[in-house]
Amino acid sequence: MKILLAYSLFFVIFHSTIAQSTIEQWDRFELTLKYQSKVNAFTNVNLKATFTNKDTSYTIAGFYDGNDNFIIRFMPQKMGTWNYVTQSNIAALNNKKGTFECIKATGNNHGMVKVSDVYAFKYADGKPYFPLGTTSYAWTHMPNEVQELTLKTLKNSGFNKIRMGVFPKNYDLVKEEPTLFPYELLEVKKDANGKEVKVWDFTKFNPEFFQHLEKRIDNLRDLGIETDLIIFHPYDKGRWRFDEMPMEANLNYIQYLTARLSSFRNIWWSLANEYDYVKSKTxxxxxxxxxxxxxxxxxxxxxxxxxxxxxxxxxxxxxxxHVSVQDEAPVMNWGAASIARNIYNKPIIYDEVGYEGNLKQRWGRYSGEEMNHLIWMGIIGGTYVTHGESYMFKDHRDTIFWAKGGEFKGTSWKRVAFLRTILEEINTPLEPADISRDSKIVTNGKGVYLIYFGKEINQQWLFNLPQKNAEFGKPKKGNRYKVEIIDTWEMTTKVVPNTFELSEVNDYRLYDKDLKQVRLPLKPYLALRITEIPN
Amino acid sequence: MKILLAYSLFFVIFHSTIAQSTIEQWDRFELTLKYQSKVNAFTNVNLKATFTNKDTSYTIAGFYDGNDNFIIRFMPQKMGTWNYVTQSNIAALNNKKGTFECIKATGNNHGMVKVSDVYAFKYADGKPYFPLGTTSYAWTHMPNEVQELTLKTLKNSGFNKIRMGVFPKNYDLVKEEPTLFPYELLEVKKDANGKEVKVWDFTKFNPEFFQHLEKRIDNLRDLGIETDLIIFHPYDKGRWRFDEMPMEANLNYIQYLTARLSSFRNIWWSLANEYDYVKSKTxxxxxxxxxxxxxxxxxxxxxxxxxxxxxxxxxxxxxxxHVSVQDEAPVMNWGAASIARNIYNKPIIYDEVGYEGNLKQRWGRYSGEEMNHLIWMGIIGGTYVTHGESYMFKDHRDTIFWAKGGEFKGTSWKRVAFLRTILEEINTPLEPADISRDSKIVTNGKGVYLIYFGKEINQQWLFNLPQKNAEFGKPKKGNRYKVEIIDTWEMTTKVVPNTFELSEVNDYRLYDKDLKQVRLPLKPYLALRITEIPN
Structure with missing residues (x-):
């Protein structure tokens, strides 16, 4: 919803007449005020507004969007009537008042994702959220047709999160020059080697750049995808020098970015990718x-x-x-993923564990099987792993998804969608059932277990559960269970015809009373979903 | 060294005549002052002293040791002349002055152990310290002959640290009643069930209890063993209730304990064992x-x-x-030990990963092979693992080393001594060479590598080193190496007759120029020590 409060001789003040419009909870209310600043509007105009609903109030920063437009965006967290009033050092922008009605969210609007149950996530409306993301650092800086293709690819995938940067990327295999830049260009200099160097005015943002970014974030929102937005990164190497701006410019940038984007419900902030490679910052x-x-x-x-x-x-x-870390060891080895979880008591996302691909670099050449396996290893540790793909078939002009988007060329991305259906069917967070002792089983505490065998190939599995069930009630003699064999690679789920009934505890485990086994196909990457049958 | 400053009618003040005695750096200077307090000397007498050596000064708390003895202990960190002067609310203890000479340490006196190189330890004199400890929570509360046997056992072992508690232990298999208690007994009550309950005066310590503890800590010092002293623990279960004293009593206890023991150079503080099981404390x-x-x-x-x-x-x-944690998963799985190291940037000691033994509890029934393996898994992750043993052959009156000391009955303790010789020969901390990528190799950055194969049984090993060498200089083409095969179980070291010479980097690794292999015995628990041959 956009409201335009006019300022000029040609418009009458009409905001009072349209103020009673409605927006959904967690949607974006946008107020636009017009004012022609004679000096730098980015630095010389202060604008904020206070939004009030009964005993709740928010003070929200505005921003200059170019073309004499000053905007304040607000995401109401509560339903009901909201009143607002602006404050500004410019009389024309000051004390503008209005009101709107916030109504119940509909459709795919579940609100912001927040931490829930210490280690997990939930949307604001209570719907559980299981982060199954992918990565495309610079897709919004590619040619427009590639961007559109990326959106189409994402739409047909099961991903619900993407890691992407605000700034363009200059890296081995990623040399594309963007058409939009975040700052106004001051001049183009030649350096000592005769190379052209763009000099930016860090006090003047380029609204068009941010408008484009916002369009893409809204596109992702419409696909149900969270934007894990990377604010800084080291992949610049002197080309545009957005990684080495003065601290004051960094803070202005954050101020501007947050004023523009905080009201987007599908935003996550990632301060940096590979922060320690940004040499200019401590x-x-x-x-x-x-x-x-x-x-x-x-x-x-x-x-x-x-x-x-x-x-x-x-x-x-x-x-x-939450923890958003690059580390492969925790998901390459049994029992290792949970360690960071135990240490931090926060949700753990292994946001980079390498990529499915065919690059010569070791981070970019996993098989699809390996990528899928690592993602499951995260789940079985009570954590989450982000997907990535880096196939290059011709040369660096290929759209390698990892940085540029385009189409998926690998095999693991489909398996992530399959995993998502499994997790959403269970629909509650999964916790290691017997921490540091049995690293292959997670529980939801409500009678559902997931067991993952990884690369093991087993002919059969003796039905048994650990006595320990995370912090939940322990399984009891007489409990009955259904078992499904999940082939994480073939994306199939097969119900085992037998049911199983627990006997008493024997050395920390409970077995089926007849010591029944589950016959398994002789294949790797199998999992079991074990579900209690209500009595 | 003990100095007695007399107070009574029967003694003359003689401290000025003996003040110029000498003690070694990091040894214990002890000043005893006599005063007969008519009220509770633990609570009503304040005593401290300032020790000064040129521009360095320490203010040190004294304590009441019973029998009208007030003691101040000091551990000089610097050589040279130290002057001291006391301060007290009691005139007879106030403004006592003296001086002594601190001389160079000799023999096995290397000073306190401190953190070094972020992840490792060193004695104050610079000698590297590799913590290879064992555990005996309540050995100082056992009958005296068991205590003497424990010391003899430790003397003949390779351990250089022991985890032990101040308070006695009441636990399954550990029911022995101590002869000494830390507090003065007020009365013995009967509880509702007619059971005798000791009621303590938490304002009056029992000096004899602490004198005994100190004797044992000094015994350990003489054996070159650090005392990882557990200040609180949950193993009381209402028997003496030292785990549920009021907070004021806890703080007084810490004040008293630190006043008595800080000057012991082989003390480490462990605030608790299983702190989260102490239900009275948050x-x-x-x-x-x-x-x-x-x-x-x-x-x-x-x-x-x-x-x-x-x-x-x-x-x-x-x-x-440092981190002193109970967790087995990090050393049961490759690549997992280093995770905590990467997170904390401190030395990591897995101080409890289970015990070699034959108990029915799963924490107390590892084989010797498993215990030894877990200790090596710690080393190969750039961390340390503490040994423990819990064999019971008859019943709970057995001296199970884990809690009571006595003799070792297992097999892993000897292997720890062997590992210690390996680490002390290398004599520099070992760092994962290629973090999160190769979890079987550590480097000292000076041309020495340790590779551990764990439970793998290999016929041969193709000589190769990772290109990455922690934060140290990378290995180069032409470097030559000697290889020793270490059988961690048989405790043997065998030099491989060939030497090996590096070729150029091939896909992150450097191989021998002739792709030479090392022939291995078909056994588990093997390691390699690879040492660069100077040109």
């Missing part, structure tokens, strides 16, 4: 920048930071809602 | 108690806290010098 700088994001975000979107391999930032700090 | 309480220990310890001994399985306290807090 750990203290990162903390300052993180605090700035949190301070400027009235809704407290999910927020984390991501480093190079096995680099763990101070994720225990309250600013970080 | 995480906030533990932090308060930890801060009290740190505040009262002028020398900043190593300090940590230990929880139940997979329970990680806030080890990132600066009070904790």
């Amino acid at each position: 750990d203290a700088d990162w903390l300052t920048l993180t605090k700035a994001v949190v301070k400027n975000d009235p809704y407290r979107h999910l927020c984390s930071i991501h480093g190079s391999t096995a680099k763990y930032f101070d994720y225990w700090r309250p600013e970080f809602t | 995480d906030a309480d533990w932090l308060t108690l930890t801060k009290a220990v740190v505040k009262n310890d002028p020398y900043r001994h190593l300090c940590s806290i230990h929880g139940s399985t997979a329970k990680y306290f806030d080890y990132w807090r600066p009070e904790f010098t």
Whole structure:
């Protein structure tokens, strides 16, 4: 919803007449005020508004969007009547008042994703959210037809999150020059080697750049995809130098970005990708920048930071809602994924564990089987793993999904959609049932277990459950269960015809009273879903 | 060294005449002052002393030791002349002055163990320290002949650390009643069930109890063994109730304990064993108690806290010098031990991963092979694992080493001594060479590598090293190496007759130029030590 409050001689003030419009809870209310600034409107105009609903109020920063447009966006967290009033150092923008009605969300609008049950996530409306994301760092900087293709690809996938950057990427295999830049160009210089160097005015944003980004985030929202937005990254290497702006420019950028985007319900903040490779910033700088994001975000979107391999930032700090780490060892080995979970008591997302692909770099050449396996290894540790794909068939101009989007060329992406159906059927978070002792079983505490055999090939499996059931009530003699064999690779689920009934505890485990076994196909990557049958 | 400053009519003040004695650096200077307090000397007498050596000064708390003895103990960190002067609310104890000479340490006196190189330890004199400890929670509360036997057993072992508690232990299989208690007995009551309950005066310590503990800590020091002293534990279950004293009593106890023991160079503070099982204390309480220990310890001994399985306290807090955690998953699986290391950037000691033994509980029934394997799994992750043994051959009156000491009856303890010789020969900390990618190799950065094969049985091993060498210089083409095959179980080291020479990097690895292999015996638990041959 957009409201335009006019300023000029040619318009009458009409906001009072249209103020009683309605928007859905967690949708975006947008107020546009017109004012012609004679000086830099980005730096010389302060604008905010207070939105009030009974005893709840939010003070929301506005921003300059170019063309004399000053915008304030607001995402109502509560239904009912909201009143607002603006405050500005510019009389024409000050004390503008209005009201709107916030109504119940419909359709796919479930609100923001938040942390739930310590280690998991839920939408604001209570619907569980299982992060099954992919990665495409610079897809919004590719030619428009590639962007449209990326959206089509995502639409036909099962992903519900994507990691992507605000800034363009300059990296091995990613050399595309974007058409839009976040700042106004001051001049193009030649450096000592005669190379052209763009010089930016860090006090003047390019609204068109951000409008485009916003369009893409809304496109993702319409597909039910969360945007894990990377605010800084090191993949610049002197080309545009967005990784080495002065600290004041970094903070202005965060202020501007959060003013524009906090009202987008599908935004997560990722302070950086591979933060420790950004040589111009210290750990203290990162903390300052993180605090700035949190301070400027009235809704407290999910927020984390991501480093190079096995680099763990101070994720225990309250600013970080979850762990978003690059590390493959935790999901390459049994029992390892849960360690970070036990340490942080926050949701753990292994947001980079390598990519399915055919690159010569070791991070970019997993088989589809391996990628799918690692994602399941995360689930069986009570954590989450992000997908990525890096196939290059011709040369660096290929759209390698990892950075550019386009189409998936691999095999694991489909399996992620299958896993999502499994998790959404269970529809409650999964916890390691017998922590540090049995690393192949998770429980939802309500009678559903998932067992994953990984690369093991077994002819049969002796039905048994651990006595320990996370922090939930222990399974009891007489409990009966249904078993389904899940082939995570073939994406099939087959119900075992027998049911199983627990006998008493024997050495920390409960077996079927007749020691019944489950016959398994001689294949790797199998899982079992075990579901209690109500009496 | 003990100095007695007399107070009574029968003694002359003689401290000035003996003040110029000498003690070794990191040894214990002890000043005893006599005063007959008419009221509770533990609570009504304040005593401290300031020790000064040029621009360095320490203010050290004294304590009441019974029999009208007030003691101040000091561990000089610097050589040279130290002057001291006492301060007290009692005139007879106030303004006592003296001086002594601190000389170079000799023999096995290497000073306190401190953190070094982020993840490792060193004695104060620079000698590297590799923690290879064992566990005997209540050995100092057993009959005296068992205590003497424990010391003899430790003397003939390779352990250089022991985890032990201040308080006695009441637990399944550990029912022995101690002869000494830390507090003065007020009365013996009968509870509702007619059971005798000891009621303590928490304002009056029993000096004899602490003198005995100190004797044992000194015995350990003489054996070169660090005392990882557990200040609180949950193994009381209403019997003596030292686990549920009021907070004020807890803090007084810490004050008294640190005043008595901080000057012991082989002390480490372990705030608790299985802290989360102490139901009377919250995480906030533990932090308060930890801060009290740190505040009262002028020398900043190593300090940590230990929880139940997979329970990680806030080890990132600066009070904790290292991680002392109970968790087996990190050393049961490749690549998992390093995760906590990467997260905390502190030394990691897996201080409880289960015990070699024959108990019916799953924590107490590892084979010797398994215990030895887990200790090596720690080393190959750049971390440390503590040994433990829990054999019971008759009944609970057996001296199960884990709680009571006595003799070792297992097989892994000898292998720990062997491992210690390996680590001390290398004599520099070992770091994962290629973190999160190759979990079987550690490097000292100076041309020495350790590779551990665990339970793998290999006929041969193709000589190769990772290109990555932790943060150290990478191995280069032309480097030559000697290889030794270490049988961690048979405790043998065999030099391979060939030498090996690196070729250029091939896909992140460097192989021998002739692709030479190392022939291996078909046995598990083998390791290789690879040592660069200087050109």
